Amino acid sequence: xxxxxxxxxxxxxxxxxxxxxxxxxxxxxxxxxxxxxxxxxxxxxxxxxxxxxxxxxxxxxxxxxxxxxxxxxxxxxxxxxxxxxxxxxxxxxxxxxxxxxxxxxxxxxxxxxxxxxxxxxxxxxxxxxxxxxxxxxxxxxxxxxxxxxxxxxxxxxxxxxxxxxxxxxxxxxxxxxxxxxxxxxxxxxxxx
Amino acid sequence: xxxxxxxxxxxxxxxxxxxxxxxxxxxxxxxxxxxxxxxxxxxxxxxxxxxxxxxxxxxxxxxxxxxxxxxxxxxxxxxxxxxxxxxxxxxxxxxxxxxxxxxxxxxxxxxxxxxxxxxxxxxxxxxxxxxxxxxxxxxxxxxxxxxxxxxxxxxxxxxxxxxxxxxxxxxxxxxxxxxxxxxxxxxxxxxxxxxxxxxxxxxxxxxxxxxxxxxxxxxxxxxx
Numbered sequence: 014x015x016x017x018x019x020x021x022x023x024x025x026x027x028x029x030x031x032x033x034x035x036x037x038x039x040x041x042x043x044x045x046x047x048x049x050x051x052x053x054x055x056x057x058x059x060x061x062x063x064x065x066x067x068x069x070x071x072x073x074x075x076x077x078x079x080x081x082x083x084x085x086x087x088x089x090x091x092x093x094x095x096x097x098x099x100x101x102x103x104x105x106x107x108x109x110x111x112x113x114x115x116x117x118x119x120x121x122x123x124x125x126x127x128x129x130x131x132x133x134x135x136x137x138x139x140x141x142x143x144x145x146x147x148x149x150x151x152x153x154x155x156x157x158x159x160x161x162x163x164x165x166x167x168x169x170x171x172x173x174x175x176x177x178x179x180x181x182x183x184x185x186x187x188x189x190x191x192x193x194x195x196x197x198x199x200x201x202x203x204x205x
Numbered sequence: 206x207x208x209x210x211x212x213x214x215x216x217x218x219x220x221x222x223x224x225x226x227x228x229x230x231x232x233x234x235x236x237x238x239x240x241x242x243x244x245x246x247x248x249x250x251x252x253x254x255x256x257x258x259x260x261x262x263x264x265x266x267x268x269x270x271x272x273x274x275x276x277x278x279x280x281x282x283x284x285x286x287x288x289x290x291x292x293x294x295x296x297x298x299x300x301x302x303x304x305x306x307x308x309x310x311x312x313x314x315x316x317x318x319x320x321x322x323x324x325x326x327x328x329x330x331x332x333x334x335x336x337x338x339x340x341x342x343x344x345x346x347x348x349x350x351x352x353x354x355x356x357x358x359x360x361x362x363x364x365x366x367x368x369x370x371x372x373x374x375x376x377x378x379x380x381x382x383x384x385x386x387x388x389x390x391x392x393x394x395x396x397x398x399x400x401x402x403x404x405x406x407x408x409x410x411x412x413x414x415x416x417x418x419x420x421x422x423x424x425x426x427x428x429x
Contacts, residue, residue, distance in 0.1 A: 033240040033241055034237040034238050034239075034240045034241045037237040037240055038234060038237050041233075041237075042230060042233055042234065042237070045225035045229060045230060045233060046222070046223060046224045046225045048225075049223045049224070049225050049229075050222045050223045053223050054220075059223075062223070063226075063229065066225065066229065067229070067232070067310055068307065070232075070233045070236055071236065071306060071307075071310075074236050074237060074239060074240060075394065077240060134218075137210075137215065137219070138218060138219035139219075141215050141216060141218075141219035141220070142219050142220060145216070145219075145220060156216065157220070160212070160213050160216045160217065161216060161217060161220050161222060162222075188212060191212065195212075195215070198209060198215075199209055199210060199211070199212055199215045200208075200209040200210065200211050200212075201211075201212060202211065
């Protein structure tokens with residue numbers, strides 16, 4: 014709703030205030046799910062992830078005026094990530110109170126497949142999840158942002174607040190670790 | 206063995222993405238509305254959505270003395286380690302305001318919900334090494350809502366929540382350590398803070414109510 018100059022004064026005051034919330038809704042709310050997904054892979058459980066997203070929304074509202082460029086997704090993901098790294102321990106040793114992402118992931122199996130093929134795919138998915146689960150947080154987030162959320166290298170760099178060179182190095186280390194664990198079932202091409 | 210997928214395909218097929226629940230989205234939309242409301246005069250502003258629960262609580266009959274178990278998952282959020290402690294007054298006050306705002310999230314305000322000080326005070330025993338003074342000040346206009354454990358600026362804190370005409374006052378209490386900010390009043394992002402010390406304890410009252418209200422509260426709390 015855009016109001017142009019000729020409206021009465023009272024109306025003008027009321028509506029002049031309005032677009033900030035609308036801009037926020039348009040810029041940030043579409044990325045709540047992306048934020049939740051990143052938080053899930055950083056905190057490892059849904060309660061923490063949702064808390065982190067709520068805290069991130071509060072901060073995003075507070076600092077909305079600092080959003081200058083157009084990449085609201087990278088901006089919001091940066092906030093989510095900071096909350097995850099400061100308020101929640103993302104470096105917990107595996108197997109303590111961290112819920113494996115195995116435990117919460119849906120099972121993406123197409124029922125029309127042959128039973129043995131379906132079982133093979135399910136097994137592959139479990140192995141991939143377990144391998145990602147084992148990555149250190151900095152490598153895991155790089156892989157999740159790049160491969161799962163289709164961020165550009167520049168966006169991954171913006172979200173994780175490091176130079177692009179560092180992103181490349183983390184991604185390559187992450188891929189190398191995944192290759193160690195998954196080379197028999199995943200094609201890593203000539204990159205490794 | 207079927208053909209091996211490449212890494213990107215394998216990851217996208219194996220790793221779930223998550224959808225923000227409708228309630229999370231609705232909550233975020235409500236939060237966004239504050240961007241418009243906060244520039245309006247406070248008097249005319251409608252009760253903010255997050256505060257509505259608090260507002261209702263403050264309307265409850267004081268004599269009820271209800272104890273309601275806090276929603277388990279949310280309450281537990283306060284027991285997790287938070288960000289590092291810093292010694293500067295600036296960082297402390299900022300974190301206190303963050304903790305205050307966080308407490309107003311649905312389900313976050315109270316671990317023990319009671320206007321009965323005899324319920325609230327023993328609740329802290331065993332959960333923290335301090336025994337905060339818990340008084341119901343409803344006769345002075347500050348009804349006790351309850352208490353919770355919090356973690357602020359590197360301290361495990363006892364937090365008491367009081368109502369004040371639709372506002373919430375959080376009192377954070379921890380054992381004084383060297384290098385803390387001196388007593389006095391602070392203002393951060395439109396919130397008021399009042400700090401005083403007593404008997405080896407550091408007390409911080411935080412609210413969006415005016416500083417004069419906090420001073421009235423401190424006087425009532427110190428001399429009930």
